[in-house]
Amino acid sequence: MASNVPIIIKSFFFILILLNIKSFPLAYHIRTVPLILETFKNRNNNNEDRDLFQATESTYSVLFDDLDTNRHMNNSSYNKVLDHARGHFFAASFANYMWNHKLS
Template sequence: MEYVSKKAFVVGVPAALIAITHLKSLPFAYTVRSWLLLKALIKRAKQHDLKPDPLFTVVSQDHRCYLDDIDYNQHMNNSMYNKVLDFSRIHILYTIFPKVMMEPDHHLFGHNGGVVTLFRREIPSLAKYKVQSRIWTWNEKWLFLQHRFVLVDDKNTVACLAVSKIVFKKLSGKTVPPADVLELCGHDITNNKYVEERRSRNWETAQHILSLDKLREDPYAWSNL
């Protein structure tokens, strides 16, 4: 019996340590995390009668770089940034657009159309960091979200900047302009000088991101010639 207990300890402790340090890679971990976040956001939205937060509200989420997040350089793997941003996009949509997300009669859905990430500093293993996100700008088709990954240190070092572009579509596939969606959700953007000034100023930069779509028109063949 004593032998069995020692064997269980030798096997169980390392297994438990691996599980704890790789929590986000366990089966269904991503789904469970998404569900818990959605549950909290839906509860909050209902408590506020689906009234949205102010348009340019910054939402923030706390994270830690666990061992299943890192690559062979011992810092957060590049692919993890976009995975983490999934939770930030959910947070923004249910905070700024609760009526669209929670009233099914609108038949409107926000879809991620692409992400641009700019790395500035590494996020070391086991380091704490937070992801801050907010509405950046929009045009007649695209809504742009602005994100930043901030290390929880003495200097609040910005490790990464990112931009997501969101498109709103009906079930029929018809695109709905972001301005219409914002108005539907209760944001007063018509004749709002501050909102338009901020939107247009940020658009001067954001519009260049759309030029990346020209990659589809590259005339050079994908061969070794």
């Protein structure tokens, strides 16, 4: 069954989907899994706790669906980025403790 939709229209919709990929259902949760896995992979094996007041740096990219008409970040997008940064800080600060003191 051959499609009669021109390739330019298919390409337009494909690009539109890629630009809004962070807005799809469960995209927030899928982006959180690598953060957790990376944190436990990079934890210290020497039981040395990290200083709680040490700075933690997180870098994120802002896509078109995160911006409003004035090209400022939306309040909802800001909260998502802040939530990821908070999770990164918590996991980086307490990864050794969580790994060594498992719940029984």
